[in-house]
Amino acid sequence: MTDPLISLKGEHRVIERALHALKGMCLRLEGGKPVEPEALLKLLDFIHISCYRGLHQPAEKCLVRTLLERGVQFKGGPLDNILFEHEVERRLVADLDSSVAAYNRGDPYASQPLINTANHYVDLMSDHIRNEEHVLFDIMSKVFEDQSIALLNMVFEPSDQELGGAACELFERMVTDLERGWAA
Numbered sequence: 641m642t643d644p645l646i647s648l649k650g651e652h653r654v655i656e657r658a659l660h661a662l663k664g665m666c667l668r669l670e671g672g673k674p675v676e677p678e679a680l681l682k683l684l685d686f687i688h689i690s691c692y693r694g695l696h697q698p699a700e701k702c703l704v705r706t707l708l709e710r711g712v713q714f715k716g717g718p719l720d721n722i723l724f725e726h727e728v729e730r731r732l733v734a735d736l737d738s739s740v741a742a743y744n745r746g747d748p749y750a751s752q753p754l755i756n757t758a759n760h761y762v763d764l765m766s767d768h769i770r771n772e773e774h775v776l777f778d779i780m781s782k783v784f785e786d787q788s789i790a791l792l793n794m795v796f797e798p799s800d801q802e803l804g805g806a807a808c809e810l811f812e813r814m815v816t817d818l819e820r821g822w823a824a
C-alpha cells in the first residue's frame with residue numbers, strides 16, 4: 641500500500657512542473673510575445689482538474705480533517721498558515737480564470753494583469769508546497785499510525801476513480817505536453 645505522504649509529494653512534483661510551464665508563459669508574455677489561447681486553457685485545465693478540485697485538494701481536505709480529529713491544533717499554530725494559503729490559492733485561481741479569459745478575447749490590456757496574477761500564483765504555490773512538506777507532512781508523519789495510513793488510502797482512492805482510474809497518467813501526459821512547450 642502506498643504511503644499517502646509519498647503520493648502527495650509525487651503530486652507536488654507534477655504540480656511544480658506545471659508551474660515551470662506557467663513561468664515560461666509569463667516570460668514569453670513579458671518579452672512581448674503572444675501565448676496561444678489553447679496553451680493557457682490547457683494549463684488552467686490542469687490547475688482545475690489536478691491541484692484545485694480534482695485530485696490534490698480532496699486528498700488534502702481529508703488529511704486536514706483527520707489531523708483535526710486527532711487533536712492537532714490549526715488555529716494560531718503553524719498549520720493555520722497552510723489553510724490561509726489554500727484560501728489565497730482559490731482566489732488566485734479565480735483571478736487567473738478571468739485574466740486568461742480577457743487575454744484570450746484579445747483585450748489589449750489583459751497581458752500585464754495575467755502576468756502579475758500568474759507570477760503571484762507560481763510564488764504562492766512554490767512556498768505552499770515547501771510549507772506543506774516541511775510543516776504539514778512532518779506533523780502528519782508523527783501523528784499517523786499504520787492503521788490511519790490504510791484509512792487515508794481508502795479515502796484517496798475514490799477521487800482517483802472518479803477521474804477514470806487513470807488520473808495520474810492523465811496528469812502526467814498533460815504536464816509533459818505543457819512542459820515540453822513552455823517550461824522556463
Ligand SMILES: [Fe+2]
Pocket residue numbers: 700726768772
Ligand atoms: Fe495545499
